[in-house]
Amino acid sequence: MKAALFHKESGDLIISNKNIPNLSDKDVLVKVHYCSFCGHDLAVIQGMLKRGVGSEVILGHELSGIVDSVGSQVSTCSPGDRVVSLLTNSCGICDRCLNDQSHRCRVGEGIGHTCDGGFAEYVVVSENSVFKIHDDLTLKDACMLVCPIGVIEEAFSRYKGQFNTAVVSGATGGLGIHGIQKASSLFDRVIALTTDASADKFLSQNGATDVVVYDASDTFKFKEIIMALTEDEGVDLFIDPVGSGLFNESVACVSQYGCLMLLGDIQGIPLDIHLGDMLFKDLEIICSTGSNRESVKLAERMILNGDMKPIIFDVVALENILDVCIKMQESSVIGRILIDMTLG
Ligand SMILES: [Zn+2]
Ligand SMILES: [Zn+2]
Incomplete structure (x- = not known):
């Protein structure tokens, strides 16, 4: 064969x-x-x-x-x-x-x-x-x-947070685009993060209420925009198929008692993490790679x-x-x- x-x-x-x-x-x-x-x-x-x-x-x-x-x-x-x-x-x-x-x-x-x-x-x-x-x-x-849809369902089966605003990074990837669809069935607002400006319309058609196109070379890529869009509250859920490359900034976008749903790690780079940022917002992290x-x-x-x-x-x-x-x-x-x- x-x-x-x-x-x-x-x-x-x-x-x-x-x-x-x-x-x-x-x-x-x-x-x-x-x-x-x-x-x-x-x-x-x-x-x-x-x-x-x-x-x-x-x-x-x-x-x-x-x-x-x-x-x-x-x-x-x-x-x-x-x-x-x-x-x-x-x-x-x-x-x-x-x-x-x-x-x-x-x-x-x-x-x-x-x-x-x-x-x-x-x-x-x-x-x-x-x-x-x-x-x-x-x-x-x-x-x-x-995979990817069952992996997303498995992660969501453990989610106990609020359903106001979700963000999805890596929005055009397999986990991202299906994560947007899942989130749009549950959340009032779903913000898609992408570096691909041409994907704007497609992401909206798949359930994103807002599309944020950021420049990957910027030091702060999207945090300020997410905080502005949520009146400095941050989001209830950050769906993160990207992992280490954006981790600290992703955590910074999550609200008090919010959740980071970690579904992948594209770059696998070692991180300098400030645990206080997670501790004081009572952050929940759901990791899922299986179904x-x-x-x-x-x-x-x-x-x-x-x-x-x-x-x-x-x-x-x-x-x-x-x-x-x-x-x-x-x-x-x-x-x-x-x-x-x-x-x-
Ligand atoms: Zn897979
Ligand atoms: Zn067994």
Whole structure:
């Protein structure tokens, strides 16, 4: 089968021919139809994210497809089922798996990170990692169900704050654009932060009530504007898929008793943090990089109800995956680019 194989030591991503993986008793073989390219994949390829990465691994964790065959002990899905995979190959029997936290399984392996993922014609996942999708959901829309949309739902399931004003940084990215849609279903006002002036209209169409375009080279990029827009109160929720690059300024925008929802770290740079800034505003921080089954169900309902639209920037063949890397590096992608594994 055709697959994009990442070699950890050299950092190369090479389209290769591999054998279709073997199936053990509790595993499911999925014929991949779509796999969207996540910022996580880029971070691994750039060498920023190394922990737990397989030495020679097929990346891609945002995959949808059709079950091809199942192991002899699999009882919850059958060939022909339309599915997505959760983000972790999980055991199904540890305390976390039994409490719908299989994305943090005690012996779990990250799909498309530690073990092989979806930039391939076939992938083997554990039965416990399979999520059967609704008949009305297309495989194209489904590949973003778990990440980024389920990750956002998981974070929101822990949010206990006010619903007046939210800010979303990295607004055009996969987490950003879907974070705006989620926030707009709950908050009176949603401010989108971006460096891309041309995205203004699109962000508004997706639910942003205000779009703030800032200059990335400025020392203070957006804090003064956010404080002016909120009459110096700050915002109830700051949805932050950007992380360290904007962290201190993001914290500064949050109101007393407000919340920072940390969903990613693009640059991974060490920070000089002033804890007093967080302590005296009773800041809550919600970190989320995974999605449990309940959050995936919520994400599916949001899409089926029309409250969330998966934003597909482009659909390309696997042969174009290096071009996708470049576009992601340039931050010129709004939403996600999908790799169509049935092409070519
Ligand atoms: Zn992802
Ligand atoms: Zn487990």
